[in-house]
Structures are given as structure tokens and as C-alpha cells.
Amino acid sequence: MGLNVYAPASIGNLSVGFDILGAALSPIDGSLLGDSVSIESSTTGDFSLQCVGRFVDKLPADPKQNIIYDCYLAFRKAMADMGRTDEVAVSMVLEKHLPIGSGLGSSASSIVAAFYALNEHYGKPFSEAQLLAMMGELEGQISGSIHYDNVAPCYLGGIQLMLERDGRISESLPVIEDWYFVSAYPGISISTAEARSILPNHYSRADIIDHGRYLGTFIHALYRGDGQLAAESIRDVVAEPYRKQLIPGFDAMREQMMADGALAVGISGSGPSVFVITDSKEKAEQMHRWMQANFIQNDRGFSHVCQIDTLGTRVLEETA
Numbered sequence: 461m462g463l464n465v466y467a468p469a470s471i472g473n474l475s476v477g478f479d480i481l482g483a484a485l486s487p488i489d490g491s492l493l494g495d496s497v498s499i500e501s502s503t504t505g506d507f508s509l510q511c512v513g514r515f516v517d518k519l520p521a522d523p524k525q526n527i528i529y530d531c532y533l534a535f536r537k538a539m540a541d542m543g544r545t546d547e548v549a550v551s552m553v554l555e556k557h558l559p560i561g562s563g564l565g566s567s568a569s570s571i572v573a574a575f576y577a578l579n580e581h582y583g584k585p586f587s588e589a590q591l592l593a594m595m596g597e598l599e600g601q602i603s604g605s606i607h608y609d610n611v612a613p614c615y616l617g618g619i620q621l622m623l624e625r626d627g628r629i630s631e632s633l634p635v636i637e638d639w640y641f642v643s644a645y646p647g648i649s650i651s652t653a654e655a656r657s658i659l660p661n662h663y664s665r666a667d668i669i670d671h672g673r674y675l676g677t678f679i680h681a682l683y684r685g686d687g688q689l690a691a692e693s694i695r696d697v698v699a700e701p702y703r704k705q706l707i708p709g710f711d712a713m714r715e716q717m718m719a720d721g722a723l724a725v726g727i728s729g730s731g732p733s734v735f736v737i738t739d740s741k742e743k744a745e746q747m748h749r750w751m752q753a754n755f756i757q758n759d760r761g762f763s764h765v766c767q768i769d770t771l772g773t774r775v776l777e778e779t780a
């Protein structure tokens with residue numbers, strides 16, 4: 461029996477919660493914005509990985525350099541640690557729909573889809589919390605330090621707040637139902653590890669106070685269902701001031717979106733994708749068209765009107 465698992469794109473940080481907030485996204489036109497992984501028992505007895513899809517060309521040529529292979533090794537080791545050593549290997553197919561270094565949680569999407577598929581395939585040996593811990597570790601292997609703000613929303617859906625306590629890595633926050641997100645990827649690549657390395661090691665007291673106030677207000681406003689206050693609190697004093705120069709036209713884009721009635725604008729993850737929040741579908745569609753005409757740099761770029769994906773990672777198809 462085979463399975464096809466889909467893991468949605470995500471916005472790390474949501475501007476106001478560096479490494480501690482993240483949201484999963486679904487395009488409102490029903491298209492899938494995320495990687496998917498198919499899995500079945502290997503007929504040769506060896507592990508195999510085939511990669512297909514629009515953004516496959518920037519993946520490492522050797523399947524054993526793909527993060528999916530590391531997920532497989534980590535999963536097998538964890539099963540061996542629980543005494544399951546005689547399991548049959550698997551054949552996997554990765555459909556790479558998220559560009560690498562896009563700020564849309566591309567590596568997280570592959571990692572989450574792979575672990576979810578492996579767990580389903582081998583009869584769910586691990587709990588949600590155990591899987592999430594493994595996903596975070598693999599994400600940390602890529603970006604240089606463990607951060608759950610992509611893997612958690614990608615896996616669990618919604619807006620996730622990282623608690624990082626034993627057994628409670630992340631918890632869902634309330635979602636503002638009428639928020640539309642325009643998610644625009646300009647078509648160039650930024651390495652997460654490099655975008656982390658340019659950030660300061662220390663911040664001023666004023667920045668720390670602002671950061672605490674904005675994040676606290678954001679979470680308070682979500683629980684009150686006050687979308688206006690929540691959006692006004694989406695301000696980034698930690699990363700955007702340092703990362704925005706890596707994104708061509710960022711300031712002009714922000715100015716235009718605010719003039720067009722955006723509730724909030726920010727960098728998606730470590731960029732170069734950006735997100736815009738509005739409470740009107742019509743405005744979101746107008747902003748999406750502006751992004752297509754003005755922000756996207758080349759034919760690899762794209763823009764989508766999205767809402768929060770509350771489902772998270774799921775099985776799309778089971779085959780006999």
C-alpha cells in the first residue's frame with residue numbers, strides 16, 4: 461500500500477515572533493502550495509528517493525544529500541532504539557513545489573511530509589510531540605540552529621506559538637477568520653543560514669521592550685478576536701531592519717501595500733518572500749496583481765492569495 465502526504469507552506473516569525481511564531485498557508489483558489497511525499501515499501505530492499513516537480517532543479521543531485529534521506533535515517537534510528545530493527549526499506553518520491561531559500565518553509569515542508577509519511581507507513585510508532593521534536597532537529601541541521609516556527613505550523617496547521625517545553629513544543633493560537641494573506645515570492649533565493657548569520661547577537665533595551673510589547677499585544681489581540689489590533693502589532697524589530705536590504709524593492713513594496721490598505725506587511729521567514737495581510741478578498745486580489753506586475757523578478761517567482769491553512773499536513777491519497 462502507498463501513501464501521498466502533503467505539507468503546506470509556512471510563514472516563519474510572522475514578523476512579530478522571531479523563531480517563536482509561524483503560520484501555515486493555503487491558496488484560496490484550492491491549489492496546493494507545499495511539497496508532497498509519496499511512500500511505499502521498497503521492492504528491491506534498498507531505500508530509494510526520486511525527486512520531481514517545478515523546483516526540483518535546485519535540489520542536490522545526489523538523493524542521499526537530500527534532507528528526506530536524513531529524515532529516513534533519523535526515523536529508522538528512532539525505530540531501532542525502540543527495538544524495531546527488521547523493517548523493510550521504503551521507496552519515496554518528493555514532489556518539490558516550494559522553491560529552496562524562498563522564505564516559505566521549503567525545507568520544513570519536505571521534512572514534515574517525509575516524517576509524517578514514514579510514521580503513517582510504519583504504523584504510527586511515534587506521537588505528535590516525538591515527531592515534532594525529530595522534525596525540529598532536522599530543520600536545525602539545515603539552518604544551523606533548531607527553530608520550530610516552520611515545522612510546527614506546517615505539521616499542525618494554523619498559527620503556532622512555540623513553547624518549547626517538554627512534550628509541549630508548540631500550541632495553536634486563535635485565527636482571525638477574515639484575514640487574507642498575499643504571499644509573494646520574487647524568484648531569487650536567500651539561504652536561511654546566511655540570513656540568520658547577518659542578524660545582531662545583541663539588541664538594545666528599547667528593541668527588547670518593543671519586541672515584548674508587540675508580541676504580547678499580538679497574542680492578546682488574537683484571543684480577543686481583534687484583527688485590527690493584532691495586525692497593528694505585526695512589527696519586526698529583530699530581523700526586518702537587517703534583512704530587508706536582501707530583498708529588491710522591499711521598501712517600495714511595503715509603501716505601496718500600506719497605501720492600498722494593507723493591515724500588515726512583513727518578510728516571510730528569512731525572505732525573500734513577503735506577506736501582506738488584509739481583511740478584504742478584493743484588496744488581496746488587487747495586491748496580488750500588483751505583486752505579479754511589480755515585485756516578482758523572474759519566471760521562477762509567484763504570488764498567491766491565501767488564508768491560514770488550519771489542516772496542516774495530511775494524506776492526500778492512499779493507493780492499493
Ligand SMILES: Nc1ncnc2c1ncn2[C@@H]1O[C@H](COP(=O)(O)OP(=O)(O)O)[C@@H](O)[C@H]1O
Nearest residue numbers: 526527560561562565566567568570650651652
Ligand atoms: N528536500 C529539500 N528541500 C529543501 N532544501 C533541501 C532539501 N534537501 C536538501 N536541501 C538543502 O537544504 C538547504 C535549504 O536551504 P534553506 O535556505 O534553509 O531553505 P528554506 O529556507 O527554503 O527552507 C539547501 O542547501 C538545499 O540544497
Ligand SMILES: N[C@@H](CCOP(=O)(O)O)C(=O)O
Nearest residue numbers: 472479563564565652729730
Ligand atoms: N525563524 C526563521 C524562519 C526561517 O524560515 P525560512 O522559510 O526562510 O526557512 C528565521 O527567520 O531565520
